[in-house]
Amino acid sequence: MLNNSLPSPFLRTRRGDRFRVTMENELPEALILHWHGMTPPEKMDGHPHLAVPEGSKYEYDFTVENRASTYWYHSHSHYRVGKHAYLGVAGMLIVDDDEADALQLPSGEYEIPLVLQDRRVDPSGAIVPYADPDTMEGMIGNEPFGNGVHRPQLEVETAIYRFRVLNGSNARIFRLARSDNKDLIIIGNDGGLLERPAKVDYVDISPGERVDLLVDLRNATVGDTVLLGSRAFMISNSLAKEEQIQRQGHPM
Ligand SMILES: [Cu+2]
Missing domain, CATH: 2.60.40.420 (Cupredoxins -  blue copper proteins)
Structure with missing residues (x-):
């Protein structure tokens, strides 16, 4: 889990906003987070080769360009995606935008x-x-x-x-x-x-x-x-x- 939260913290952002997250890896193995469904620049997308070892940080900083939807994020550590998801290193990431807000869906x-x-x-x-x-x-x-x-x-x-x-x-x-x-x-x-x-x-x-x-x-x-x-x-x-x-x- 991340931040002692199971599942990992619920995140919410907006199309056009700057998205900044610092990941600190306290697991005894390599970790990187992937923003599933979003299309940030390659270095921000959590490719497995970007995984950092225990005790290291990874800074994410990009502008949200995707439309309103329900996305999610999870570990992308090579061979560890399933295990980390099972342990709770996975969470929901919601993106809002004006088009979706205009519909006044239940909130x-x-x-x-x-x-x-x-x-x-x-x-x-x-x-x-x-x-x-x-x-x-x-x-x-x-x-x-x-x-x-x-x-x-x-x-x-x-x-x-x-x-x-x-x-x-x-x-x-x-x-x-x-x-x-x-x-x-x-x-x-x-x-x-x-x-x-x-x-x-x-x-x-x-x-x-x-x-x-x-x-x-x-x-x-x-x-x-x-x-x-x-x-x-x-x-x-x-x-x-x-x-x-x-x-x-x-x-x-
Ligand atoms: Cu995924």
């Missing part, structure tokens, strides 16, 4: 940044340490965490909420849906706000992806619980792929 307490991650929890409730996986698919957890909290809950009003969801897991795909089977309204994705909203009964979100959702709770009954959960689904070729890896060795 303040009605705008919920949600970093979804899965972790493996043993029967005693302890988090299982990250183990380097054999394949490129990372470590799959068995329990969901939102903003670092195991199965988090939120007291809501009968209102429309904007959920900015990031899948910060290193292998898990979520199929997000409401437990009351009402529609989710997608207003944005990795590229920012969509041209028009799309009503869906579920949305798939794979590691690194973001989805900007409106969750309409105006007709919810006071006292009820609505779960934003992940529906079960099959990835049809995953078994075939696993067999292929076992036959041919590591795909890289």
